[in-house]
Amino acid sequence: xxxxxxxxxxxxxxxxxxxxxxxxxxxxxxxxxxxxxxxxxxxxxxxxxxxxxxxxxxxxxxxxxxxxxxxxxxxxxxxxxxxxxxxxxxxxxxxxxxxxxxxxxxxxxxxxxxxxxxxxxxxxxxxxxxxxxxxxxxxxxxxxxxxxxxxxxxxxxxxxxxxxxxxxxxxxxxxxxxxxxxxxxxxxxxxxxxxxxxxxxxxxxxxxxxxxxxxxxxxxxxxxxxxxxxxxxxxxxxxxxxxxxxxxxxxxxxxxxxxxxxxxxxxxxxxxxxxxxxxxxxxxxxxxxxxxxxxxxxxxxx
DNA sequence: GTCCAGGCAGTGC
DNA sequence: GCACTGCATGGA
Numbered sequence: 386x387x388x389x390x391x392x393x394x395x396x397x398x399x400x401x402x403x404x405x406x407x408x409x410x411x412x413x414x415x416x417x418x419x420x421x422x423x424x425x426x427x428x429x430x431x432x433x434x435x436x437x438x439x440x441x442x443x444x445x446x447x448x449x450x451x452x453x454x455x456x457x458x459x460x461x462x463x464x465x466x467x468x469x470x471x472x473x474x475x476x477x478x479x480x481x482x483x484x485x486x487x488x489x490x491x492x493x494x495x496x497x498x499x500x501x502x503x504x505x506x507x508x509x510x511x512x513x514x515x516x517x518x519x520x521x522x523x524x525x526x527x528x529x530x531x532x533x534x535x536x537x538x539x540x541x542x543x544x545x546x547x548x549x550x551x552x553x554x555x556x557x558x559x560x561x562x563x564x565x566x567x568x569x570x571x572x573x574x575x576x577x578x579x580x581x582x583x584x585x586x587x588x589x590x591x592x593x594x595x596x597x598x599x600x601x602x603x604x605x606x607x608x609x610x611x612x613x614x615x616x617x618x619x620x621x622x623x624x625x626x627x628x629x630x631x632x633x634x635x636x637x638x639x640x641x642x643x644x645x646x647x648x649x650x651x652x653x654x655x656x657x658x659x660x661x662x663x664x665x666x667x668x669x670x671x672x673x674x675x676x677x678x679x680x681x682x683x684x685x686x687x
Numbered sequence: 688g689t690c691c692a693g694g695c696a697g698t699g700c
Numbered sequence: 701g702c703a704c705t706g707c708a709t710g711g712a
Contacts (some may be wrong), residue, residue, distance in 0.1 A: 514694085522692040525710050571708040573695075615695050639693045678693080691712085698705080 389455030391448040391464055398477050400499025401441040407503050408683060412523060415549050416510075419580050427541050427548035430462050434541050436548055446471075452541060472501040472588060472628070480669040484676075487665065489647060493676050502675045504625050508592040508687040510551040511626040512608075515618040516577045517570075532568040533578075552598075554585030577613025584611055592626070601629055624671040632671045633663060643677035 394407035395401070401422075409419040418425040423440040435453035439446055448463055468474055476586040484490045505511040518526040540561070549657065557578060565575035590611065595604045604627065608619040617634045624632030634640060644650045650658050668671045 399695040516695095518692090520692060520707095521694090521709065522711065524692095526693080528710090569709070573708065577695085613695070617694060621693080634693070637693050639690090642693095681693095689712105692710090694707105695707090696705105697701105697707105700702090 389450045389460070391450075392442070392445040393448065393473070395441070395446060396473055396476070398481065398499050399471070399473060399501060401446065401471075403497060404471055404503060405499035405608055407500070407679070412527045413472070413531065413573055414527060416551060417536045418546055418548065420445060420546075425546070425548060427550050428463070428466065429454075429539065429550050429553075430459055431442070432562050433459070434539065434550065435463070436541055436543060439467065446474075451543060458667050466506065472504060477501070477672065480666075483666055483669060489649070490673075490676065497679050499674060500676065500679060502624070502628070502672055506626060507551060508590075508622070508626050509554045509581070511622045512581050512614065512618065513551070513578055514622050516574055517611050519574070519618070529569060529618055533565070533570075536564075536568060547684060548582075554582045557582035558586040573613075580612050581614075583635070595627060595649060601631055604629070623687055624674065628671075630668045630671055633674055637657075637674075639678050639681055640674055643680050646680065647677075 405419060405422065405424065408414065408417055408424060413598055416426070418508075421440075425436065425438050428437065430433045430453070433453055436451040436585070438449045438451055440449075446467060448467055450459070450463070453459065463679050481494045484494050505514065513533075514526075514530065517529050534549045534551060537556050538549045539552075540547050540549045542548070560579060562572065562575040562579065562580070565578065566572065570578070581590070590607075595607060598604050598607060601623070604623060605616075605619045608614045608622060609616065614622075620632045620634045621637075622632075623629040624634065641650070641653050644659065644662070645652075649662055663670045663673065
C-alpha cells in the first residue's frame, strides 16, 4: 500500500457534503462506496486498476491512492478525473444569480448550496446507464446495473469491501442477449446495450468522436443514430458526460414531477411553459435540471 | 389486478 | 414533424 495523496483546492460555491449526499442517495450504486465522509472508487487507467479515497481536508479535496501506482501520469489523470466528476473547473455563481433573480428557485442557492453537477465521464457507461434506466424505476435500474457490473466488470478488494469498474465495451460486445436476459434485462435493453458496445468496440462511437463534432445538434444526431438512444438519452448523456450546458432530458419523469411540484406546470403536456422556463437559463439549462432533480429527494428523505 | 417507472422504435398521417 | 401504439420488467 502506498497511500500517496493529491490535494485539490476547493473552489468557491463547492460543497463536498452535497457531492456525498448525491452519491449516497437512497440507491445502491455499485460503482462507488461511501464510508464515513469519504468516497471510495475504483478506476481503470490504461489497464491498471486504481483504488482511490476522496475526502475533504480543510480547504482541499484529498485524493489518496490506496491501490495502484502513484506515477505522475496517474496522478495527473486522477486530478483531472476528480475535477471533471465534480465539475470543479468553473464558477457556478452566474447560475446562482439566475436562480435568485428568478425567485421561484432562489431557495435552492441556500438549500443545495455548492451542489455541482455530478458527472459520468465514461461515455459508454453513461449511455448504458441510460438504457438500463429507460422506463423502469430507479431502484430496479440500480439493481440491473449492479448485476451487469458484477457479472462483466473487473473488481478489486480492500479491507473486506469489493470495488467494481464498469465493464469495457469490448467485454459487453462479446456478450449475448441471453446472458443479459438471465440477469433480468429485457430483450430490447439487452439488444441496445450490446449494439452500443459494438459501436464502441469497432470505433464507430467514442467520446473524442463526439467532442470533435462541431456543435450540440450534430452530437445529438450522432447519438440518436444508434438504436436505443432517443431524445431523452442523448440529452442526458450530453448533460452528464459531455457537459453540454444545453442538455435537457425532455420528457423526463423526474423533471416533470419537479416542475409540477414547483407549480411551473399543472400536467405533463405543457411544453411551452417548460421551454419558457429554460429560455431564462440559457447556458445553465442542465444545471437547472440537476437542481430540480435534487429537489425531488426532499420528500423521499422526510 | 392496476398503475407507474429518470423511454424507444415503428407506424401512419 | 407529430400522435399513437406495442413493448418490457419489477415494484408499490
